[in-house]
Amino acid sequence: MKLSREEVLHIAILARVGVTDEEVDRLSEQLSNILENFGALQQVDTTGVPPTAQSIALQNVLRDDAVAPSLTTKEVLANAPQREEDFIRVRAVLEQYSQYAL
Amino acid sequence: MNVDYLTIHEAHELLRTKQISSVELTRSYLERIQQIEPKVHAFVTITGDLALEQAKESDERIAKGDIGPLTGVPGLIKDNMCTRGVRTTCSSKMLQNFVPPYDATVVERLRASGMIMLGKSNMDEFAMGSSTENSALFVTHNPWDLSRVPGGSSGGSAAAVAAGETVYALGSDTGGSIRQPASFCSIVGLKPTYGRVSRYGLVAFASSLDQIGPLTRDVTDCALVMNAISGYDPRDSTSSPNPVPDFTKCLKPNLEGVRLGVPQEYFVQGMQPEVDNAIRAGVKILEELGATVSWEVSLPHTRYALAVYYIIAPSEASANLARYDGVKYGYSYAETDSMWEAMEKTRQHGFGPEVKRRIMLGTYALSAGYYDAYYLKAQKVRTIIRQEFDNAFKQFDALITPTSPTVPFRIGEKTAAPLQMYLSDVCTLPINIAGVPAISIPAGFASSRAESRGDGLPIGMQIIGKPFGEETILQVAYAYEQAAGWWKRRAVV
Numbered sequence: 001m002k003l004s005r006e007e008v009l010h011i012a013i014l015a016r017v018g019v020t021d022e023e024v025d026r027l028s029e030q031l032s033n034i035l036e037n038f039g040a041l042q043q044v045d046t047t048g049v050p051p052t053a054q055s056i057a058l059q060n061v062l063r064d065d066a067v068a069p070s071l072t073t074k075e076v077l078a079n080a081p082q083r084e085e086d087f088i089r090v091r092a093v094l095e096q097y098s099q100y101a102l
Numbered sequence: 103m104n105v106d107y108l109t110i111h112e113a114h115e116l117l118r119t120k121q122i123s124s125v126e127l128t129r130s131y132l133e134r135i136q137q138i139e140p141k142v143h144a145f146v147t148i149t150g151d152l153a154l155e156q157a158k159e160s161d162e163r164i165a166k167g168d169i170g171p172l173t174g175v176p177g178l179i180k181d182n183m184c185t186r187g188v189r190t191t192c193s194s195k196m197l198q199n200f201v202p203p204y205d206a207t208v209v210e211r212l213r214a215s216g217m218i219m220l221g222k223s224n225m226d227e228f229a230m231g232s233s234t235e236n237s238a239l240f241v242t243h244n245p246w247d248l249s250r251v252p253g254g255s256s257g258g259s260a261a262a263v264a265a266g267e268t269v270y271a272l273g274s275d276t277g278g279s280i281r282q283p284a285s286f287c288s289i290v291g292l293k294p295t296y297g298r299v300s301r302y303g304l305v306a307f308a309s310s311l312d313q314i315g316p317l318t319r320d321v322t323d324c325a326l327v328m329n330a331i332s333g334y335d336p337r338d339s340t341s342s343p344n345p346v347p348d349f350t351k352c353l354k355p356n357l358e359g360v361r362l363g364v365p366q367e368y369f370v371q372g373m374q375p376e377v378d379n380a381i382r383a384g385v386k387i388l389e390e391l392g393a394t395v396s397w398e399v400s401l402p403h404t405r406y407a408l409a410v411y412y413i414i415a416p417s418e419a420s421a422n423l424a425r426y427d428g429v430k431y432g433y434s435y436a437e438t439d440s441m442w443e444a445m446e447k448t449r450q451h452g453f454g455p456e457v458k459r460r461i462m463l464g465t466y467a468l469s470a471g472y473y474d475a476y477y478l479k480a481q482k483v484r485t486i487i488r489q490e491f492d493n494a495f496k497q498f499d500a501l502i503t504p505t506s507p508t509v510p511f512r513i514g515e516k517t518a519a520p521l522q523m524y525l526s527d528v529c530t531l532p533i534n535i536a537g538v539p540a541i542s543i544p545a546g547f548a549s550s551r552a553e554s555r556g557d558g559l560p561i562g563m564q565i566i567g568k569p570f571g572e573e574t575i576l577q578v579a580y581a582y583e584q585a586a587g588w589w590k591r592r593a594v595v
Binding site: 003007008012014015016017018019023027030031034035037038040041042044046049050051052053054055056058061063071075078080081088091093 | 521
């Protein structure tokens with residue numbers, strides 16, 4: 001299974017990871033190599049086998065919706081790259097969207 | 103007094119009998135770190151002032167007779183566990199300046215038990231790797247042979263314990279990241295049952311596989327740390343409400359009535375003969391200790407574990423790492439007004455090559471048209487792998503395998519070929535897939551390797567238990583350790 005340059009670029013957009021031309025070539029080769037090795041999985045007969053998402057028996061863990069102390073706004077915002085008053089500053093979302101829409 | 107290479111219980115004895123104070127002990131370790139670090143490079147951050155402050159508090163507690171097994175004993179935390187006010191980098195450029203506003207539950211619990219935190223340890227970036235060479239900061243060297251890797255991803259934690267830079271450390275294990283470095287550094291490393299230890303405050307890699315556990319010089323220390331960190335935490339909904347036993351109670355020097363199985367599939371192609379011989383010799387010792395051993399156990403789907411792991415783990419990672427967008431915290435690309443460009447460049451420059459490779463692999467496996475063929479298929483084979491373990495544990499109390507098919511490899515030896523690197527974890531991955539506990543303990547040295555110096559290169563034996571069967575594997579590990587005595591050897595740096 002060979003991953004084309006176009007496919008690598010498509011995945012990069014889905015993952016929002018910028019890639020250089022060199023990286024596209026290298027990833028195309030490396031990912032193809034890895035996926036080829038994983039092809040063996042298709043030999044396993046999984047008819048009627050349910051998927052396992054996690055390995056413990058716990059399901060739908062609930063807790064009371066109780067008020068408890070939490071971090072202060074100052075602490076929460078301390079690591080934000082751009083701030084304005086008590087907010088995280090972000091770049092405009094809508095005007096750029098159409099250009100990058102999938 | 104020489105306090106290098108102390109175990110927790112030895113340090114505790116010195117503190118309890120007032121032969122040394124916690125401040126003296128901590129100072130001594132901080133001095134040793136200064137000596138050893140230029141060769142080993144295990145620490146991302148050294149928290150000397152904080153450690154001495156904590157030591158002072160511990161001495162006050164001890165003076166009042168308030169002393170537990172960990173009180174006043176220096177420890178080290180892998181740099182993917184949040185520490186309030188102390189930067190937590192995940193050895194990534196993305197989090198190089200990230201200072202968490204809260205402590206991970208394990209850190210909180212160890213602090214409550216009186217841990218002195220010496221610092222934060224180096225790792226493969228976001229815990230993705232088997233050699234600590236994927237750290238975006240620097241490479242950690244194996245104290246047994248500085249030209250070789252310490253294993254990974256908890257390589258900094260393992261190397262520091264082996265080099266006597268800390269008494270114990272915490273690591274995290276998604277596919278072998280505690281056990282393989284423990285094996286490479288000839289120390290003890292336990293990956294508990296999924297759910298045994300809270301992961302609140304652990305930077306998420308693959309959430310259905312990640313688990314935190316101890317790296318220690320001996321099995322008794324492992325039990326002591328497990329006592330401190332195990333148990334239900336309302337802040338981690340996957341943590342188990344099962345009661346936590348006193349893990350030191352199961353440490354007995356004989357194995358009468360214990361049924362052990364040795365699955366053939368773990369003696370893989372490409373395994374080094376010295377590793378093979380060491381594990382066979384180890385199994386013989388276990389028999390002499392009274393265990394019954396069967397070589398007639400088969401887990402045939404083990405051969406698919408590598409593929410299952412490298413589909414499931416990157417898939418989960420691609421979702422977990424979506425949060426690094428340069429907006430809320432972490433590295434942020436600033437030279438643009440475009441939101442999407444900022445996000446793409448943030449992730450391009452903030453992540454290293456292996457992290458990007460896995461995000462891409464996971465995104466592909468989850469993408470439209472491939473989900474059924476890769477992710478769903480892997481989850482179904484995961485069910486079969488777990489069932490094979492469940493069946494084996496109907497007959498056996500624990501399974502014995504090598505931890506890694508090889509001794510530590512040279513720095514740079516496997517960095518060009520991702521798949522070769524992935525194979526280093528071939529014996530440890532299935533355990534995370536099944537969610538069962540496993541421990542790696544020192545099982546000898548490959549002294550016939552011409553290029554190795556002194557003792558030779560470390561070999562580890564893996565003991566796998568049933569879900570929440572930590573006591574059984576600790577018992578087997580303890581009995582073997584006491585009989586074989588490998589733990590007494592020290593890496594001279």
